[in-house]
Amino acid sequence: MPRTAEEFLSPPSVPEDCYVSSSVYTDPDLYAEEEEKLLRRTWKFVCHVSEVPNIGDYRTHDWTGVPLVTVRSPDKKVRTFVNSCSHRGSRVVRYPAGNMKHMTCFFHLWEYDLYGNCTYQTRDEGYEAHGPTKEQAGLREVRTDTFCGLVFMNFDGNAAPLREYIGETATAFESIFGENDFEIFHLNRTHMKGNWKAWFLTNCDFYHEWGHQVNRSTNLTSPDYHDRPWRLNHAQGHGYTARKLDNEPFVVQYKNYKGWKNRDGLVLRGLQPGELVLTDLFPNTSVFMRTTCVRINHSTPYGPDHTVMEERGLGIKGESEADRRQRAKEFTQVWGPYSRNGAEDVAFVEESHRCQEFGANKYDVISRNEPIGDGLQRPQSDAYVRLFYDKWGDYMGRPANNPKNLMTAAE
């Protein structure tokens, strides 16, 4: 039965933690608050260590509007700096990646070493009277740490250490990353008109697999598809699905997709042929282990409605050209701009945003409940999405179903 205007504007008749106000995807004020209270206080994925293997290797990136440069310093530690000259604020390092001996601003040629110290001020006698001295003009260093070869940064000096932050969720990938010496072979970036949470939650919402021809044929037809539970890390807001309750691997039937074969070769150590393991780290990093390759997916928001999604593919360092080619081939069957799933996922986010943007869809329903026993939930449950918004509410000090408290104000 179609809904009336009143029904349409009212919250869905489900429990309060089972819906979200669409304003969390569209409201500029909420987004600004997210930057301050959440995105600058949680660990943000930067890159894989194989992107900066040598001293002087760097990657530039942005977070909460702040340009950053992550570099391997001469002591081999990976560091991150705010990529803005202490003088007049220009971006110091402007290329996406490369190798450098020092960082020289192209504007007035101030120079910084790879520890962030200011080492040269052009015609420095001009600063003798009023300063700043070089000692006062270093770059702002941002906390950076590495776990399993994944480099993360955090603006918040008081946040829990990275290892503690990842917590027990590490069990899903620590051994696999420990047993394989990974190296990056794929990277693509996509600008999308949509919210960063919507992108991340698409990764966490297995119910959306119904929208993918690949997943319908290779995953959902597996008789034990629904038997691997969500393992939720309530303290930190992470989640993963890996082995089934009986500890047997969940095996994807790739042969069910026309033209594909099952993945029995090049299996990563720690995985079984065909096995699929997925990990979601709050607030926006997903690590997928799909038998022969690893995908790391995260996004950089530039506003409530502009998100740059970035995905990386990892293979084995030093493997033969033929093996690398096969691994990359299997990666790009499912992921990447010309893959079978990539364009579909972006479309899901953009089409939802189109309806949320001007209020055509007031609420996001996240009520799927599929208990599997022992307090666990089946993969197509919204259990993780609810946990995500519970954690979001903790950081923001607002409930996601009524973040601006508009209904209370109206009463």
Place this chain on the structure above:
Amino acid sequence: MSWQQVCTTDDVDEDAIEEFDVGDITLLVANAGGEYYAFPPNCPHQETPLSMGMIEGETLICIKHLWQWNLRTGELGDNAESPLLKYEVKVEEGAVMVNLEKELKYNYQ
């Protein structure tokens, strides 16, 4: 029309589904482990072409909402909410014969 040769057994690979036209009737023939089955071209649910479906053992799976039927017994499997209509089939010296006395159709809403 009653019994008609629709194809030969060689025309449909094992675990494959092929589409044929006999007069005005379009139908699908599936080879499930060497047994041949014939049925209307679209899923009873949303008219999705079943030629794009999958055969797993004796089971026919529609690729849209994964409605499943046992081709031999007609039994409804996972997700299926209504039965699959089937034509009578017999194989005679490599010819797949189907009883097309009446075209089978679903009452789509």
Place this chain on the structure above:
Amino acid sequence: MPISDEQITRLIYRSCLRLDAEDFEAYLELFAPEFEYRISNYSVEIRKDQRWMDVNQDEYKALLESIPLHSKPLGTFARHANVYDIERNGEDRAKVTTFLTVYYTTPDGGTKVFAVGKYFDEVDISGDQPLIADREVRLETREVGIGSIVPM
């Protein structure tokens, strides 16, 4: 009669027209048996060459046949090609370099450039008709927005 440059050029243009029309069966008729097809680029970010699609004949055929099952972008793609160079390698093979621009038109009629790059083709000229024996779509554009289920 040897295959002329004009025949080779027409082959490349036909491949664009047939792919624009999504007439995959006719498109595949332009390829030699056991061909390979790749979409590649150089990633500035990881400082490596990378392949975003890598298929052989059977895989490409299956991929094209499966496109109707997918939620592909709702608009249409149009390819504009210019054959820059044809370099003959004996009597059986020619290397062809073609500049490619792909435009995307939304269902509402708006058009934007989707990608630019080049086709690097190896063309089999040993028979009556030229056939594409190997195609590498080398992209300059690495940010393709929504992406595409349909190859370039």
